Amino acid sequence: METGARMDIIENLIGLQRIDRKRDRLQKKLDEVPVKLKRYTDAIAAYETAHAEQASLMTKMRAEANRAELEVKTKEEQREKIKRQMNAPKLSNREYEALQEAMAAVLADIQSMTDTTIKGLQTAEEAEAKTAEIRADMEKLQAEYDAAKAKLEGSLQGVTDELAQRDEERAGYLNKVGAEQLRLYDRVRRKHTDCLAVLDGTIDRAAGRIGNDIHCSACYISIPANYAVRVLDRKEMLQCKSCSRILYVP
């Protein structure tokens, strides 16, 4: 029965850590994919920004041109009205001069609004051409990115498969290790990837003798003999008081 308990705690954790180390190595390879593709994703993001800028400029300039065009129409109506007033009989010189002034102002406005319309439409057209250009470049790059990604992922297919296999193996251990033990193991492992530490020093299991030189092999802090006895017993998960790794004697 004691052997069973022993197996449960430390041996299972050693097995779990062995799998987790393999999983870490595999995951690291997969994590390199986005790093290797970064020059593509960065460039695509830059294209997206430029595209959005040009599209927004296009919308803005079209709206501006539309507004100016409407104003031209209003001013043209005013021009016709002034023209009619100027043709009215019996206008005094002063009245005629005032109408002439109003006409000059309306004509100047028409000219200015027409210029704004033309310029706005021109700028919008240029922006539209640029968005098309950017889109074409972006699509080309996107295709290159897709190909590079597929190639990378293809070359890592073995890694992905192996990781899935290790995940399955790990799931098997989860049934053997208690939930509380697993939480502790995971917590320590977030801090140290080598979360199990061997007790070093004079341990003669056969003679039942434990020296006073016992220490944690990871952080070298000295461990009291009575604590080492409990570690040797393997009935509980005992942590190093200094580095918090789970201690064991192989």
Ligand SMILES: [Zn+2]
């Ligand atoms: Zn330690």
